[in-house]
Amino acid sequence: MAETIEFVTQPREQRGSHQVRKLRKKGLVPAVVYGHKEATEAIALSTEDLTKAIRHGARVVDLKTNGTLQKVLIREIQWDYLGKELLHVDFARIAADERVVVTVPLEIRGTAPGVSAGGMLDQPLHALSVECLAISLPDSIRVNVNELQVGGVIHVRDLVLPEGVKAMVDPDAVVVQVKLAEAEPEAAAAAEAASAEPEVIGRKATEEGEAE
Numbered sequence: 001m002a003e004t005i006e007f008v009t010q011p012r013e014q015r016g017s018h019q020v021r022k023l024r025k026k027g028l029v030p031a032v033v034y035g036h037k038e039a040t041e042a043i044a045l046s047t048e049d050l051t052k053a054i055r056h057g058a059r060v061v062d063l064k065t066n067g068t069l070q071k072v073l074i075r076e077i078q079w080d081y082l083g084k085e086l087l088h089v090d091f092a093r094i095a096a097d098e099r100v101v102v103t104v105p106l107e108i109r110g111t112a113p114g115v116s117a118g119g120m121l122d123q124p125l126h127a128l129s130v131e132c133l134a135i136s137l138p139d140s141i142r143v144n145v146n147e148l149q150v151g152g153v154i155h156v157r158d159l160v161l162p163e164g165v166k167a168m169v170d171p172d173a174v175v176v177q178v179k180l181a182e183a184e185p186e187a188a189a190a191a192e193a194a195s196a197e198p199e200v201i202g203r204k205a206t207e208e209g210e211a212e
Helices: 019-027 047-053 186-194 203-211
Strands: 004-010 029-033 038-046 060-065 067-078 086-093 099-109 119-122 127-135 143-144 152-157 174-180
Touching: 019 029, 029 047, 038 047, 038 060, 047 067, 174 203
Parallel strands: 004 060, 029 086, 099 143
Antiparallel strands: 004 038, 029 038, 060 067, 067 086, 099 127, 119 174, 152 174
C-alpha cells in the first residue's frame, strides 16, 4: 500500500467550458467530490501533481480545501483521446475504516518453465476486482509464475491476496496459463497448397482440339 498523498485544492464557483479552459491554462484540472450523504463539491487542483500521482498508482488521496481535509478515492478519471492529458476527475469520499470495491492490476512475476519448454504464456485476466479497507488498498496483486509448466493454470482462487483483501470475481476464472504453441493457420494452409498439383489452364481445350 502506497503512502497517502495530500493535495491542496480550490473551490470552483463557476461552471462551463469557458471556465474549464481558464483552469487548464493555469495548470489546474476540474474535479468533483461526492458521497457520504454530503453535498457534491466542485474543485480544481494541480494537473501535473495529480497526473504524476495517478501514473504512479495512487488510488486514495487526501484533499485539503479551505483548511478542511477529507480522504477520497479516485473513482473516475477522464483523459483526452490520446490518453495523455487529464481532463476531469471524480473523487468519492471515504472513511479510514470503510471497505471499498475497486479494480487492482495483476502483476506477473517470474519466468514460467513451461515457456522455456516451448509453451506460450496466456493471461486472460489483467486486473482484479477486490474488496478491502480503503486505507489498505494494494497498488497491485503479484502473480508468481515460476512453477508454471506447460498445461499449468493459475486461477483466481490460487492468488495470494494481502490480508483483508477479498476477490470479487469467479474463483475459477483463469488468471494466467501456459498453453502449447499451435501452428499458424496461414502456414498450414500454405503448406497444403504447395503440396497440391497446380491446375494447367487450357489443357482441356488443347486436348479437345487435338481430338477433333
